[in-house]
Amino acid sequence: MATDSLPKRFAFTKRAIESLPPYHPQETFHDTKTPHLTIRVGKTRRVFYWYGRSEGRPTRIKLGAFPELTVENARRKAVGISANVAMGEPAVEPAIEEPTLGDLFQTYLEVHAKPYKRSWRQDEYTFNRHLAGWAKRPLSQITRGDLQRLHSDLGARVGQTTANRVRALLSSMWSVAKDHGYWEGDNPVSSVKKFRERDRERYLRAHELPKFFAELHVDPNQDYADYVRLSLFTGARQSNVLAMRWENVDLELAEWWIPGEQFKSGEGQCIPLPTEAVDVLSRRQGRSDSPFVFPGRGVTGHLTRPGKWWERLLKRCGFSERLTMHDLRRTLGSWQAAGGASLLVIGKALGHKDHRSTKVYSRLDVEPVRKSIASATAAITRAANGTGGEHE
Numbered sequence: 379m380a381t382d383s384l385p386k387r388f389a390f391t392k393r394a395i396e397s398l399p400p401y402h403p404q405e406t407f408h409d410t411k412t413p414h415l416t417i418r419v420g421k422t423r424r425v426f427y428w429y430g431r432s433e434g435r436p437t438r439i440k441l442g443a444f445p446e447l448t449v450e451n452a453r454r455k456a457v458g459i460s461a462n463v464a465m466g467e468p469a470v471e472p473a474i475e476e477p478t479l480g481d482l483f484q485t486y487l488e489v490h491a492k493p494y495k496r497s498w499r500q501d502e503y504t505f506n507r508h509l510a511g512w513a514k515r516p517l518s519q520i521t522r523g524d525l526q527r528l529h530s531d532l533g534a535r536v537g538q539t540t541a542n543r544v545r546a547l548l549s550s551m552w553s554v555a556k557d558h559g560y561w562e563g564d565n566p567v568s569s570v571k572k573f574r575e576r577d578r579e580r581y582l583r584a585h586e587l588p589k590f591f592a593e594l595h596v597d598p599n600q601d602y603a604d605y606v607r608l609s610l611f612t613g614a615r616q617s618n619v620l621a622m623r624w625e626n627v628d629l630e631l632a633e634w635w636i637p638g639e640q641f642k643s644g645e646g647q648c649i650p651l652p653t654e655a656v657d658v659l660s661r662r663q664g665r666s667d668s669p670f671v672f673p674g675r676g677v678t679g680h681l682t683r684p685g686k687w688w689e690r691l692l693k694r695c696g697f698s699e700r701l702t703m704h705d706l707r708r709t710l711g712s713w714q715a716a717g718g719a720s721l722l723v724i725g726k727a728l729g730h731k732d733h734r735s736t737k738v739y740s741r742l743d744v745e746p747v748r749k750s751i752a753s754a755t756a757a758i759t760r761a762a763n764g765t766g767g768e769h770e
Contacts, residue, residue, distance in 0.1 A: 390417065390449045395424060415456035417444065426452040428459045432469035439469055479520065479551075480513030486551045496640070497617070501547055503683060508532060508544050517555065522566045529570050538573035545570055581709040582610075584761040586697060591762040593694050602684050604658050605672055606691075609703065611655040611755045613710035616703050620681050622671040624663070632656055632748075650748035652755040710754055 388394060390409040395417060398407070404420035406429075414430040426441040441447060441455045463469050477485075483505050491498035512520070512528075525548065532541035548567045555561035582590060594603040609619050618636050626635045629651075638646040651659070659671065666673050670680040684703070692701060 390415070390452075392445065392449055395444055395449070398424065409453070409456075412453045412456050414460055415441075415453060417452075426455075428456045428469065430460070430463065430469065432463050437469045477517055477555075478513060479509065479515050479517065482517060482551050482555050483509070483513070486554045490550070490554050499617075504544060504547050508536070508540070509548075517561060520566070522569050525567055525570050529573075533573055542572050545572060580699060580701060580705045581712040582701070582705070582758075586695070587758060587762040588764050589695050593691055597691065599687060601672055601681060602687050604662060605681060605684070606703075606706065607658050608655055608671075610706045610709060610758065611652055611658070611751075612649050613707050613751070614649060615707065616683060620672060620683070621678070622680075623669050624671060625669065627651075627659060627671070629656055629659060629663070650751055652748075652752045654755045654759055709758070710751070 386406070387408045387410050389411050390407075398419050400421045401419050402421045404418050406416050406418050406427075409415040409417075414428050416427045416429045418425050418427060424444040426444060426447055428437075428439040428441060430437060439459060441452050444452075447455075459469050487498065487502065491501050495501070525545075529541050529545055532544055545567060549565060552561060552565045552567055556565065594606060597603045605619060608614075608622070609616065612619065612634065614634075614636070618640055621640065622634065626637065628634075632651040632653075634649045634651055634655075636647045636649065640646075662671060668679065672681040673679065674681040676682055688703060695701075
């Protein structure tokens with residue numbers, strides 16, 4: 379494109395400004411998104427200016443050189459000056475408020491997580507749980523060393539897997555920061571080495587089940603207790619159990635259909651309900667007018683992750699090895715395996731969608747899965763009652 383054909387007005391972006399050729403003499407371009415924001419392009423430099431009328435005369439104020447001053451921050455400065463002029467004040471450069479980690483997370487939620495991730499609430503939980511103390515820190519004051527120390531500290535306190543999940547969230551946030559002009563240069567999280575993760579082998583053993591079920595029985599919050607029972611008896615993911623709707627449950631057929639929109643693959647899943655799960659659902663049926671099996675008061679309309687309640691339950695159980703909610707899912711699979719179920723049947727029961735196995739799973743009938751789940755949950759119940767089941 380010939381240089382004289384370039385429009386003098388266009389929506390400023392980092393890529394568009396970088397594509398401008400050198401000019402001699404220099405040329406001025408105007409942003410179509412922010413009034414009075416201009417950029418003057420010379421042989422070696424590109425500089426942002428505010429240009430307009432102030433106190434009755436044309437005024438030009440230098441905002442800063444590109445790319446050290448990002449497009450987003452140049453717009454903020456220009457808007458601030460225009461606001462002062464509109465109020466009858468002189469056009470002076472305002473102090474710009476630097477975005478914080480909390481500001482960045484909100485941007486990340488709105489422009490990336492909510493539109494593209496079904497699990498965005500997990501990101502919200504992770505940030506609030508592990509990064510809330512950093513929310514007011516300006517991005518420029520967070521160093522690679524800070525991020526490495528955070529990662530190491532989380533690995534020691536809450537586990538290496540969780541630390542890696544926090545690292546992944548921060549890395550995604552910084553990518554969004556760069557895309558939206560909050561950050562220039564390399565992603566500082568890329569230099570933080572991930573912990574090497576091992577596959578967890580934790581599940582509820584036979585000797586732990588009596589205490590676990592006894593504490594569930596006496597717990598004052600039976601909504602969460604039933605949620606845990608169903609999670610264990612179905613092997614379903616936490617988010618699916620929390621969002622379970624009555625319209626998707628058929629107690630006569632003893633089946634629960636999870637809609638495809640709750641999965642990344644878009645494919646729904648039919649879960650056979652063992653007797654123990656049917657008993658829990660029958661007991662809860664008709665308790666409220668809510669469409670959810672586990673109604674809640676929040677914006678979702680259903681219960682949210684148990685968090686502190688789960689920690690109190692585990693403390694009362696006194697287990698020597700930590701148990702996570704996801705370990706309940708592993709518990710069902712483990713007891714299925716102990717009962718002789720094949721890996722394909724276990725994978726079908728737990729809704730695994732491995733690319734190499736999906737075609738095989740799709741050919742499995744639901745009845746072998748039903749028998750395997752029924753056998754495993756019956757063994758779990760016998761062990762919880764102290765009447766058998768020595769799966770260690």
